[in-house]
Amino acid sequence: MSPFSTAFRELRIFCELRQADFAAKLGYEQSYISAIELGTKGPPSVEFIERLTERLQLDEHWTRRLLSALDESQRKITLPSESSDEMYKMFNELRRQIDALHPAQVELIQMALQMPTMLSTAPPKSARVPRRTFEPDSSVSE
Structure with missing residues (x-):
């Protein structure tokens, strides 16, 4: 499962809806909702999150959480052409x-x-450990 799959499933449970009811409320097929929850479907688009936010009237916390999970769930990355x-x-x-x-x-x-x-x-740490100096006890005589 991906971070988005986890957050998406937690949202559905938070809304106290079964997958079929959740899908109907969002205007999607239940199989699509299931695939997102299982992580077999790649992360959806930002527009999907906007639709969720609107249809479920999500607060800012849920919207931010879903957007963050969406970013963490990206499967494809592009290496800049000027890379070494x-x-x-x-x-x-x-x-x-x-x-x-x-x-x-x-x-x-x-x-x-x-x-x-x-x-x-992090504050810079000194690479040197200060040495302890040995000072003979003046009260001890040889």
């Missing part, structure tokens, strides 16, 4: 392995993608 050879190679290696990534690999990739944000907001 290294970027093309990395992009295609990810494309080839995407279905076999271990959860630890996904977590590492997510961490790497968050680095610019973390680096720009």
